[in-house]
Amino acid sequence: MSPKGLDAALVEAAQAGSTSAFARLVERHQQPVRAFLRRACGDWALADDLAQETFLAAWSRIGALKSGDSVRAWLCGIGYRKHLTAIRSAGRERARAQAWEAEKPPPSGAMSDERLTLEAAMSELPLDQRACVALCLAADFSHAEAAEALGLPLGTVKSHVTRGRARLLQALGGSDDGC
């Protein structure tokens, strides 16, 4: 069975009330959802909390997921809205900046400087631009899939990805030759 077919079967079973099917969905999609939220928030602990909240909300709303919809895009969309809600709440934005520094893993290997630079550059991107970059450049989402997940127009996603990539490459000391 193809991954999409397996997702469809699991969603159907979960919609019928199967918690084991939903557990398989969690297992299959926790990585992209958590990775997206880590890159969107910068705060790994907050990202994992939001990922858990995302799956809880997904369980409550699984009936709303239409057949053929992308499960990961749907989940990332829920996660993104939870992230927006979290940073709107008092104190979260301030804490995020501090946690960004506190939560990142210790630098290791030859790539650590580049990673630090990348994380710093990501934190300076506007929220929606960062989310587009996290989905399209880091997680192999198509522009259309990212637009569906984030609820943004396709053209906006494309321009966010182009501008975000240019800023990240500029920070890394490279040139943006991929436009």
Place this chain on the structure above:
Amino acid sequence: MTDAEDRLRALFAEDAPPARDPAFSTAVMERIARRRFLGEVALLSSFTLAGGSVLWAVGPSLAPTLAELSLGVTPLVGCLMLALTALAMLDRRIVKALGLES
């Protein structure tokens, strides 16, 4: 795919969570189970409360009828309970000894 995108993707991939994380999945499913349990408790509590309220409201008017009915039904219920107890106690060995086994 360009070299620049490959480079960025490689950097992003370094801090990706593991593909399988049983601790995370278990934590999510535990929270879901807890939420379902609390939902079921709330539902059952509301049914119990509603049922109790109805009984409290209609109890005084039904009490004489129920008391009268119970007097007539008590002997029948007693006989039935005795019969069921006897059946439960008569295991296969006794049935065999009495030659009642078919």
